[in-house]
Every structure is written in C-alpha cells, then in structure tokens.
Amino acid sequence: MMNLDVRGGGWFGVIVSGMKRRVGWACAPVLIASACRNTPGPFAPPVQRQPLEDFRPYRFSGIVDMSDEDAKSHFVQDLTSNATPTWRWTGQRPTVRVRMRSAENLRYTIDFAIAEVMLRNTGPLTVSFLVNDVVLDRVRYPHDGVQHFEKAVPAGLVTEGQEVTVAAEIDKPWVPPEGGPQLGIILMRIGLTQ
Numbered sequence: 001m002m003n004l005d006v007r008g009g010g011w012f013g014v015i016v017s018g019m020k021r022r023v024g025w026a027c028a029p030v031l032i033a034s035a036c037r038n039t040p041g042p043f044a045p046p047v048q049r050q051p052l053e054d055f056r057p058y059r060f061s062g063i064v065d066m067s068d069e070d071a072k073s074h075f076v077q078d079l080t081s082n083a084t085p086t087w088r089w090t091g092q093r094p095t096v097r098v099r100m101r102s103a104e105n106l107r108y109t110i111d112f113a114i115a116e117v118m119l120r121n122t123g124p125l126t127v128s129f130l131v132n133d134v135v136l137d138r139v140r141y142p143h144d145g146v147q148h149f150e151k152a153v154p155a156g157l158v159t160e161g162q163e164v165t166v167a168a169e170i171d172k173p174w175v176p177p178e179g180g181p182q183l184g185i186i187l188m189r190i191g192l193t194q
Contacts, residue, residue, distance in 0.1 A: 063191035064096045074098060076165060080181055090184040095167040098191055103160040106153040106192045108136055110168055113186040116144040122172040130167040131157055153192065166191055
C-alpha cells in the first residue's frame with residue numbers, strides 16, 4: 001500500500017510542495033505591487049448648493065406649455081376652460097406671465113391652431129404677437145390648421161429677472177352659434193426662448 005502522507009514525503013508530497021512554491025512565486029509580484037500603492041489623502045466633500053427657486057428640470061421656464069401641470073399659474077387672461085391635456089381654446093387676447101433669468105437673445109415663440117369652423121364664419125384672421133404690450137408683428141392667416149410663429153424680441157423690451165407678459169391678439173374672435181364665450185385660437189404653447 002502506498003503512503004499518501006504529505007508530511008512524510010512520497011511522490012504526492014513532492015508535487016504539493018512544488019505547487020506551493022510555484023503559486024507563491026507567481027503571487028509575489030502581485031502582493032509586492034499592491035503593497036506599494038499610495039492611497040489618496042482625505043478630501044472635503046463638494047460644496048452643497050441650493051436649487052434655484054424656479055428650476056424645472058428638462059423645461060425652459062420661459063415657455064408655457066398647455067400640457068404642463070403648472071400652466072394655469074402663468075395665465076393672465078383669455079385662456080378658457082375648454083381644454084384637452086395638450087391644448088386650450090383662447091379668447092381674443094390670450095396672455096401669460098413668465099419670469100426670465102436673462103434678457104439676451106430672446107425669441108417670442110407660439111404654437112397654435114386655427115379651427116376651420118371659425119374661419120368659415122369670420123374669414124381670414126390677423127393675429128398680433130405682443131411682449132409687454134408691445135406689438136412685435138401682425139400676421140394674416142387665411143387657412144386653418146396648425147401654425148408656428150417665432151420672432152426675435154428687441155433688446156431692452158424685457159428686463160432680466162422681471163416678469164414678462166406674452167400675448168397674442170386675434171382681430172375677429174368667433175362666438176359659436178350655440179352661444180358661449182368668444183373664441184380665438186387653439187393654443188398649445190406660448191412664451192419666450194433663448
């Protein structure tokens with residue numbers, strides 16, 4: 001019978017002791033390299049900053065989108081309760097109020113639609129676009145459908161950090177035959193961009 005005692009020698013003991021030496025020599029460089037590593041010294045945590053008051057992630061605060069949960073907080077006048085989650089009927093002069101952090105390179109921006117039934121009764125519409133009650137432009141719309149208007153706001157018209165009124169005025173609002181309030185355009189978004 002063969003003796004398999006490692007301590008006593010034998011062929012198994014020779015193999016095991018040879019493996020221990022090879023493993024030891026193979027691991028030695030790794031152990032030596034890790035022992036020489038410098039660890040970084042202590043450091044202070046980054047400065048904690050307070051969020052901005054009007055910060056809304058992923059949304060520029062100068063645009064009022066009718067689908068925003070807080071859209072009504074920006075309404076000044078002529079935005080009716082006739083609405084869906086993405087648009088709202090307006091009266092003759094829909095106006096919103098926004099606060100701008102900067103007054104540089106501003107652009108008036110509006111997305112709206114004109115209803116076919118309205119144009120059949122009123123004829124072509126002329127819409128005036130206003131910032132702080134100053135008319136930027138007037139555009140005649142002879143066709144129904146979705147419209148986009150954008151124009152640069154002249155320097156000095158908006159003061160940085162102050163509230164700004166942004167409006168659109170329709171020359172011929174429409175009163176449906178069944179009655180109700182005067183209707184203007186179907187508004188999706190309005191405001192100022194940079």
